[in-house]
Amino acid sequence: xxxxLLKNILSAPKADRRTEISALDSSPVERKADVKSVLNxxxxxxxxxxxxxxxWKHDLLDIDPRGGPELVCDARELRTxxxxxxxxxxxxxxxxxxYRHEGLNVVRGFHHMLNETGFAEIRVPDIAQVMxxxxxxxxxxxxxxxxxxxxxxxxxxxxxxxxTEIQESGQDFFAHKTGFTPQSLRKILMDGGFPVxxxxxxxSVLAVHALAFKVSPTVEQYxxxxxxxNLKSA
Numbered sequence: 001x002x003x004x005l006l007k008n009i010l011s012a013p014k015a016d017r018r019t020e021i022s023a024l025d026s027s028p029v030e031r032k033a034d035v036k037s038v039l040n041x042x043x044x045x046x047x048x049x050x051x052x053x054x055x056w057k058h059d060l061l062d063i064d065p066r067g068g069p070e071l072v073c074d075a076r077e078l079r080t081x082x083x084x085x086x087x088x089x090x091x092x093x094x095x096x097x098x099y100r101h102e103g104l105n106v107v108r109g110f111h112h113m114l115n116e117t118g119f120a121e122i123r124v125p126d127i128a129q130v131m132x133x134x135x136x137x138x139x140x141x142x143x144x145x146x147x148x149x150x151x152x153x154x155x156x157x158x159x160x161x162x163x164t165e166i167q168e169s170g171q172d173f174f175a176h177k178t179g180f181t182p183q184s185l186r187k188i189l190m191d192g193g194f195p196v197x198x199x200x201x202x203x204s205v206l207a208v209h210a211l212a213f214k215v216s217p218t219v220e221q222y223x224x225x226x227x228x229x230n231l232k233s234a
Contacts, residue, residue: 043094056088077109086114122209129206158176196215
């Protein structure tokens with residue numbers, strides 16, 4: 001039923017699609033062969049990853065050892081690690097912390113870490129939505145855009161990085177060094193080696209969400225597309 005629904009979406013005029021699609025036809029911790037694994041790049045042990053990863057082996061990779069990651073590594077150096085070992089890479093609100101040319105190297109690292117049928121799930125702030133919100137709601141940079149688990153988020157936080165985190169940590173790697181729109185996120189993922197990219201947006205948190213595949217998604221992976229599609233109307 002889901003495959004039929006997706007077929008209908010893809011055959012609809014572009015303006016009617018709820019999912020935009022672009023397509024061209026130290027070592028990781030050892031894991032059991034029958035258990036799927038996800039590499040969480042730049043995340044946190046305190047922040048849950050999406051529920052579709054429940055039951056998967058979850059390895060955290062971070063440049064900062066204080067959070068207890070399984071892998072302490074700069075994400076720009078992913079290709080120095082043993083590759084092809086993860087079923088998925090999850091990266092939420094981290095890719096914007098690199099300059100654009102560095103971000104492309106990070107994406108290529110995602111591709112390197114994945115096995116032949118693996119995929120990457122990416123979330124970043126949507127700068128286009130931020131600019132639209134500032135204009136339509138007549139907000140200034142320091143005005144609050146939305147509430148998050150970390151507290152109120154201003155436009156300045158979204159564009160330049162969470163100011164409280166930067167101030168309290170004293171680390172500039174918490175600053176944002178680039179921004180994304182749905183189109184530019186799709187482009188950097190495709191340039192990084194992913195031939196199949198699904199992109200959607202979330203108005204509630206002004207974010208772009210992407211699923212990037214090394215090959216055409218399997219039937220099981222298509223279930224994730226429904227999740228992406230639902231984000232479109234969030």
